[in-house]
Amino acid sequence: MTPQELAHALAQILAANFAARGGDAAEIAVTEQDTQLERPKNREHGDWASNVAMKFAKRIGTNPRALAEELVVEIEKIDGVAKAEIAGPGFMNITLDAASAGETARRVVEQGADYGRNDVLAGQRINLEFVSANPTGPLHMGHTRWAALGDSTARVLRASGAEVTNEYYINDAGSQMNKFGRSVLAAALGEEAPEDAYPGEYIQTLGAQVREQLPNLAELAAEDRDAALEQTQELAYQLQLAEIKDSLERFNVHFDVYFSERTLHAKGENGEPSPIELSIDRLREQGHVFEEDDAIWVRTTDFGDDKDRVFTRGNGIYTYFAADAAYYLSKMDRGFTEKIYLLGADHHGYIGRLTAIAGAAGDNIETDITVLIGQMVNLDGAKLSKRAGNIIELTDLLEWLGADALRYWLARYPADSPLSLDGEKVRSRTNDNPVFYVQYAHARTCAVDRNAEAAGITREAFAPELLTHETETDLLGKLQQYPGIVAGAAELREPHRIARFLEELAAVYHRWYDNCRVIPLGEEPVTDLHRTRLWLNDAAGQVLRNGLDLLGVSAPERL
RNA sequence: GCCUUGGUAGCUCAGUGGAUAGAGCACUUCUCUCCUAAAGAAGGUGUCGGAGGUUCGAUUCCUCUCCAGGGCACCA
Numbered sequence: 001m002t003p004q005e006l007a008h009a010l011a012q013i014l015a016a017n018f019a020a021r022g023g024d025a026a027e028i029a030v031t032e033q034d035t036q037l038e039r040p041k042n043r044e045h046g047d048w049a050s051n052v053a054m055k056f057a058k059r060i061g062t063n064p065r066a067l068a069e070e071l072v073v074e075i076e077k078i079d080g081v082a083k084a085e086i087a088g089p090g091f092m093n094i095t096l097d098a099a100s101a102g103e104t105a106r107r108v109v110e111q112g113a114d115y116g117r118n119d120v121l122a123g124q125r126i127n128l129e130f131v132s133a134n135p136t137g138p139l140h141m142g143h144t145r146w147a148a149l150g151d152s153t154a155r156v157l158r159a160s161g162a163e164v165t166n167e168y169y170i171n172d173a174g175s176q177m178n179k180f181g182r183s184v185l186a187a188a189l190g191e192e193a194p195e196d197a198y199p200g201e202y203i204q205t206l207g208a209q210v211r212e213q214l215p216n217l218a219e220l221a222a223e224d225r226d227a228a229l230e231q232t233q234e235l236a237y238q239l240q241l242a243e244i245k246d247s248l249e250r251f252n253v254h255f256d257v258y259f260s261e262r263t264l265h266a267k268g269e270n271g272e273p274s275p276i277e278l279s280i281d282r283l284r285e286q287g288h289v290f291e292e293d294d295a296i297w298v299r300t301t302d303f304g305d306d307k308d309r310v311f312t313r314g315n316g317i318y319t320y321f322a323a324d325a326a327y328y329l330s331k332m333d334r335g336f337t338e339k340i341y342l343l344g345a346d347h348h349g350y351i352g353r354l355t356a357i358a359g360a361a362g363d364n365i366e367t368d369i370t371v372l373i374g375q376m377v378n379l380d381g382a383k384l385s386k387r388a389g390n391i392i393e394l395t396d397l398l399e400w401l402g403a404d405a406l407r408y409w410l411a412r413y414p415a416d417s418p419l420s421l422d423g424e425k426v427r428s429r430t431n432d433n434p435v436f437y438v439q440y441a442h443a444r445t446c447a448v449d450r451n452a453e454a455a456g457i458t459r460e461a462f463a464p465e466l467l468t469h470e471t472e473t474d475l476l477g478k479l480q481q482y483p484g485i486v487a488g489a490a491e492l493r494e495p496h497r498i499a500r501f502l503e504e505l506a507a508v509y510h511r512w513y514d515n516c517r518v519i520p521l522g523e524e525p526v527t528d529l530h531r532t533r534l535w536l537n538d539a540a541g542q543v544l545r546n547g548l549d550l551l552g553v554s555a556p557e558r559l
Numbered sequence: 560g561c562c563u564u565g566g567u568a569g570c571u572c573a574g575u576g577g578a579u580a581g582a583g584c585a586c587u588u589c590u591c592u593c594c595u596a597a598a599g600a601a602g603g604u605g606u607c608g609g610a611g612g613u614u615c616g617a618u619u620c621c622u623c624u625c626c627a628g629g630g631c632a633c634c635a
Contacts (some may be wrong), residue, residue, distance in 0.1 A: 006587090018612070038577090039577090039579095040578080041578085042578075042579080042582085045578075049577095049578085051576090051577060051578095054577075054615075055576095055577095056617085057615090058615090059616080063615095064615080081586065087578075088577085088578050089577085089578080089615070089616075090615090091573060091577080092576065101629075117601085134635080146578090174634090174635050175634075175635060176634090176635050177635090179635095193596055201595060230574095261561065263575090271616050279624095293633080294633090297633095297635055306561080306562070307631090308630075309633095310632090310633045311633095312633085313633040314633060315633080317633085319632095319633065319634085319635095320634075320635055321633095323635095344629090345563080345564070345628075345629045345630075346630070347629095347630085348562085348563055348629065348630055348631095349563090349629090349630045349631055350630095351562095352562085352564085373563075373629090374630095375565075375566070375628075375629080376628075376629075412572090412573095413571095413573090414573090415562060416565075417564090417565070417572080418564080418565060418627090418628060418629090419571095419572090420571080422571080425571085425584085429597065430597065432583065432584055432585095432621085433572080433583095433597090434582095434583075436597060437583090437597075437598095438597080440595080441598095443595075443597090444597095444598085445592085446595095447594065447595050448594050448595090449594095450594090451594045451595095452594075454594095455594085488575070492575070496573085497573095500573060500574090500582085503573095503582075503583085504582085509583085510599065511599070511600095513594080513595095513598075514590095514598070514599045514600085515599090517593085517594065519593090519594045520593095520594095521593055522592095522593070532633085537594095559595080559597065
């Protein structure tokens with residue numbers, strides 16, 4: 001009996017109760033969402049608790065306790081339910097019989113890596129854009145947070161049935177790229193940096209690489225400065241982008257699409273209009289375009305933006321917003337039902353205009369676009385900025401802290417909470433480091449497995465009714481919660497829920513390990529209890545592994 | 560000024576209208592001849608920033624307010 005099955009049964013009981021009073025069950029429209037059960041904090045409150053009696057009493061036309069009294073009678077008839085009691089103002093506390101709860105261990109083992117997968121987002125095609133850092137420098141701490149959160153979000157969405165494309169938008173057009181090119185060229189030629197140059201040391205490194213790969217650069221620059229700049233800029237861009245991609249892969253973050261802004265500006269082979277040019281026509285057809293002061297505008301205020309936005313400037317040049325619009329249309333054309341943008345708080349001013357683009361393009365701004373804003377992250381109190389030059393690169397972080405610890409720590413907090421991390425704590429291999437606490441629990445399940453095998457304990461017998469120890473029902477309860485946790489994390493786009501769950505699961509597992517032996521002591525005989533516990537041990541290991549995988553964190557068999 | 564995100568234990572932070580608001584750390588004690596002590600057990604901690612409101616019930620929702628971060632370009 002899973003909480004999902006219980007919720008389903010409860011919904012039917014509630015609807016039947018209403019129907020029996022002469023009501024139209026459709027009128028109160030009970031769903032499993034309404035009857036979802038929670039795991040009570042206090043174990044005296046049973047295995048699962050429901051508050052539906054309080055929620056529905058008024059609608060049904062009675063009072064909570066009276067309704068609960070009728071419901072518990074029916075709940076107790078459910079196969080697998082040991083008892084149901086009323087408590088407090090109308091809570092119903094449900095206790096499962098041990099065999100029914102224990103079934104979970106076998107279910108988890110049999111479903112393996114699929115345990116936890118669900119279909120709450122089935123049928124959705126989601127475009128998830130994140131990181132999208134300019135290719136003018138290495139990724140820093142802020143990008144690293146979005147990389148960890150974005151990739152974990154994608155994994156959680158997929159586990160809940162969505163089809164997800166991870167996308168990185170490359171701002172490879174425009175003045176920042178020119179500035180980048182001039183900075184690297186000066187470095188390559190050994191000249192003094194231009195006044196507005198990028199300050200980071202990586203510019204010097206890129207300059208050296210360019211000099212090496214373009215041996216005639218100095219001559220070319222003397223002859224044709226623009227040509228030298230163009231070649232330098234292109235090469236530096238490719239080098240930098242490759243470095244970004246490489247560091248992301250090492251961070252276990254994979255993008256399905258790297259989308260170049262240039263492709264939006266590019267005309268067709270035979271001079272066909274560019275995607276940006278086409279997009280203005282499409283928005284005009286929708287009736288949201290107007291001209292004023294020589295500029296072409298989109299009336300984004302029709303969709304809640306705080307001001308209208310310029311598409312084409314008075315001098316005929318497209319704004320960045322124009323590229324954003326064309327990019328959005330590209331996502332639409334590629335058939336995504338929902339476009340999610342994961343942006344840093346410094347981009348929060350984009351929400352209005354991005355949403356407005358969606359509306360102007362004819363999308364539903366409530367359901368087809370989601371802009372998630374993440375707050376800044378500090379490491380050891382230092383705020384890092386690429387432009388200021390005091391960067392800590394992703395590659396440095398990987399070396400210092402390791403991909404697992406970094407991903408775990410960055411994914412364990414909601415995106416909208418400002419975060420300050422203590423580098424030494426992230427790095428520590430002690431029990432005050434949750435990533436090691438969770439990984440250790442997993443490694444322990446593997447150690448038990450190895451020892452069980454050596455002791456000749458197999459999973460040939462499974463007697464779930466024997467799993468009656470307090471720590472066993474706790475552990476089973478946690479395992480039963482997992483699919484719901486994944487579904488909730490997906491619906492809310494909050495992968496940190498996975499991490500928090502894993503920490504709880506690890507704690508319950510350690511407690512169980514301390515109380516219940518899988519391998520008998522000394523000369524004691526192996527019984528079905530030991531064999532059944534092996535199933536439970538393996539189930540715990542499986543869920544720890546599945547959860548860590550959603551966070552992109554490894555689950556070592558030994559630490 | 561306007562928009563936006565935070566304010567929860569000494570610290571870092573969880574908490575999708577429910578029962579006595581939680582976890583880890585820090586502090587004090589215990590527990591390894593026996594499956595990994597990177598673990599477990601015990602000990603106390605709160606004006607949930609403040610004031611109103613909605614509700615049977617508010618840390619959670621609404622309004623106002625105080626404090627802090629971020630944002631308000633025919634820049635990219």
